[in-house]
Amino acid sequence: MKFPFRCFALGFLILAEGIQPQQIAVGVPTPSNDTIPFQLGGEFLIALEGQIGSLTGLVFILDTGATNTMVDDSIADKLLLPRHKGKVLNFDKHIAVDWTILPEVHVGPFAAHDFPVMVGDLKRILGLAQGADVILGMDLLRTAQSIRIDYRSRLVTMKTPADGPTDSLIGNTLTVLIPLRGQPARLIVNTGVQNLILYKDRLRRHLPQLKLGYSISQAYAGRLCESAVLTGIRLGANELRSSVLLLSVAPASLPAEIDGYIGTNLLRAQVIELDFASGTLRWQ
DSSP states (O other), rough: OOOOOOOOOHHHHOOOBEEEEOOOOOOOOOOTEEEEEOOOEETEEEEEEEETEEEEEEEEEEOTTOOSSSEEHHOOOOOOOOOOEEEEEEETTEEEEEEEEEEEEEEEEEEEEEEEEEEEEHHHHHHOOOTTOOEEOHHHHTSEEEEEETTTTTTEEEETTTSSOOOOSSOOEEEEEEEOOOOEEEEEETTSSSSSSHHHHHHHHHHHTTTOOOOOEEEEEEEEEEEEEEEEEEETEEEEEEEEEESSSSTTOTTTTOOEEEEEGGGGOEEEEEETTTTTTEOO
């Protein structure tokens, strides 16, 4: 599997559904048809190997913050797929993309036919260096009953329900209610970001007493943003500090209760399980 990643910025238009965190002890899985190895990019991106049509050995990035799956335009070109125009929301701005239909896609236990996906230059749109072929979004991931990520053994286990896709999620997203210095923030669980991304206008509205450390300006995914340090992040029994990327204004299409994103990397967990059927996030 090719994997020369250098810089990262993922995430698309999302809708909200509540997921509450809890810590559990979970064992090491035995490799099976539902368990596949992964590699880490930038210490947090989960890269799986998959297949589209006759193209094998493709790099799929598992991104729970992406509503729709997206393939690199080089893949669509190789398969001679017809396209039509569209757009997607990337955190706080709309980006023009194409849409197409994949005849078939396989990754782990997932298999889909005549599956609609976005098409774009992943390096240009998402800040990804050459190496990623597909961003695996929630439109396909949510058909699983649960996804278990074991960072110790570098295995992802995807349990698919016997009676078809779960209906426990609304709008293709996962969210958690996380105390930030004692004030609850509703954040989207995103395997495609490293730490925290918060919208300043939502903080003023929902968490007016929240104080951030000294902020600096920085470039991020083609935009000028602020970066700050936040302490008092309560995750289960642990209280953490983290760097925070601050975006000025949340898009109008983002549900009003959402304050930003939290990367699963911030959990510092050995094992993470996203249980779509029961609506829970578990980690160890």
